[in-house]
Amino acid sequence: MKDKPRADRRTNPLTRDVIVQASVEILDAAGERALTFRALSAHLSTGAGAIYHHVASKSELLTAVTDEVIAGALHHGDDEVEPEQAIRAVMLDVFDAIDAHPWVGAQLAAEPWQPAVLRIFNRVGVSLEALDVPEGFQFDATSALVHHILGVAGQYAAGARLTGPDADRSAFLGAVAAQWATTVAADEYPFLARIAKMLSEHDDREQFRAGVDLILAGIAALR
Amino acid sequence: MKDKPRADRRTNPLTRDVIVQASVEILDAAGERALTFRALSAHLSTGAGAIYHHVASKSELLTAVTDEVIAGALHHGDDEVEPEQAIRAVMLDVFDAIDAHPWVGAQLAAEPWQPAVLRIFNRVGVSLEALDVPEGFQFDATSALVHHILGVAGQYAAGARLTGPDADRSAFLGAVAAQWATTVAADEYPFLARIAKMLSEHDDREQFRAGVDLILAGIAALR
DNA sequence: CGAAGTGATGGAACGACGTTCCAAAGCAAG
DNA sequence: CTTGCTTTGGAACGTCGTTCCATCACTTCG
Known part of the structure; x- marks a missing residue:
């Protein structure tokens, strides 16, 4: 037992899990651009070299952090309800995880397999x-269902990145729609001009769910 | 007229289009990581400052380059065939553009709107x-159709980035599948284990098309 | 109980990147 | 010719991911 004199140096051992947890905190608090090895070093009161002893590279760290969040989000049971409801539950679990951690969406869309x-x-x-x-x-x-997740993930995460961690998303979308109405010529983009007003009112989660319904209906029709 | 003495300085004027074209060449030849302002400066025999006089930032350059490629890919007529075929044509045009320029996929998936x-x-x-x-x-x-494009874009482009510009994609997917069979525990990922062998044989374009069929069938069923 | 070995640690240093800055050069107007 | 504005190109800055290495804590063996 080394109860007292263990000094101040490494009171808690700096393991891979500690690094992943600290990364999640930084990413959630300040966004993906804030996760640097310097910020991580400061947050953990250590040096960059020590981190590299537990993690091979930044991209490996990002995949590990992403898997951590997704694994935590998929804790829904999958053998109790009817299969179609199980699929919907899984899809919405992932969407909600991306909603809570927009950087997860960017990472999911960027790295394959x-x-x-x-x-x-x-x-x-x-399911x-x-x-x-x-x-x-x-x-x-x-694949169609997963691609739907990933497509939404990229757009949603990037939108959240632009608005900032706590900005109003509908206000942002309203600004985008307003820009459509002015910048975009109505004769060049007729469809965009017509649905511009719907953009600021729409609910991303409902739209994601509508896409899931669409794909499930297609599966039911073609199977 | 300044036919001869125009000297060596201003032989060709270095416009925004010239920069975009050079960027496409670099991206196609060496991938997205190769597009740096230093490589661009060397390719155009100029300095970084001159480029910044025509382009605000690297991300603005990337969106311009992406739009250039997509605009060129959407030259299909949209008012002559039946609407469902028109949609399929547009979807495959975009897929083929991503196939020809994988960096387009990464850029589409990363930047919203x-x-x-x-x-x-x-x-x-x-359509x-x-x-x-x-x-x-x-x-x-x-949205469902576009998200399908973007989801596939991100995965496909990232896969192409990993394999390199000229590598064999099916060989790469075979390696991924082999890794599934060994690394991934069959009892933890039963579905993956069962499908692993299909991954190396499948055709990405056909799978993309199947996803489009799925969504179109869903639209037909729910409308 | 001390010496030797081993893995963990953390900070300095490197190369590359995006971006900024500025002096020089071209060109148009007076 | 001179003056003013745009364009050019290269140097310089700050930050990033990553590598290197001297030091430290702890285990193992004599």
Whole structure:
């Protein structure tokens, strides 16, 4: 036992998990641009070299942090409800995780086949098997659902990055819509001009859910 | 007229278009990581300051370059064929553009509401209006299609970035699948384990098209 | 109980990047 | 020719990811 004299140096051992947790705190508090090895060093009262002893690179750290959040978000049970509801629950779990941590969306959209994506892919696929989807169609159907997540993730996360951590999203979208109405020529972009007003009023979560409904209806029609 | 003595300084004027074209060449030849203001300066035989006189920042340059490629890819006519075929044509045009320039995919997935995305969004929406989609549903339906593009874009582009400009994609996917079979525990990721073998054989373009079919079938079912 | 070894630590240093700054050069107007 | 404005290009700045290495704490063995 080393109860007292263990000095002040390394009272808590600086493990990979500690680094990941600190990264989540920095990312949530100040956004993805704020996560640097210098900020991390300061936050952990250590040097960059010590961090590199536990983590190979920044991209490896980002995938680990992303997987941490996604794994925590997928704690829904998947064998109790009917399969279609299970899929909806998983999809919304991921959306809510991105909503709570916009940097997760950026990371999911940027890195292919990273552990977090595999986790989502598998989870969606498992729920999809319970439907009467033929085996040759399961891959395409699961991919469509996952791509929908990733597409929304990229746009949503990037939007949140532009607005800042606490800005009003509907105000931001209203500004975008206003810019459409002025900058964008109505004759060049007729569809945009017509739905510009809907943009500021729409609910991202509802739109995401509508997309899920669309894909599920397509699966039901084509299976 | 200044036909001869125009000297060596101002032989060709270094305009914004010249910079965009040079950027496309660098990106296509060496990937997105190769596009730096130093490489651009060398390629154009100038200095960084001169470039900044025509372009505000690197991200502005990237959005301009992306819009250039997407605008060139959307030259399909949209008023001659039946609307559903028009949508398929637009979707595949964008996919093929991303296939030819993987960095476009990364950029599309990263920046929200950039001009290139608006261009795609409007084009899909215009074609969608010709279907019997009720007005309140057009926004959600168009968003689902665009999100599908963006989701695929991010994954596909990032995959191409990992493999390099000329590597064999199916070989890369085979390696990913092999890693699934070994690293990923079959009991933890049952669906992935079962589908791993399909990954190396699948055709990305066909899978993208299957996703489009899925969403279109969903639109037809819900409208 | 002390010596030797091993992994962890943290800070300095490196190269590359985006961006800014500024002096020189071209060109148009008086 | 002179004056003023735009364009040019290269030097310089600050920050980043990453590498390197001297030092330290702790275990293991004689």
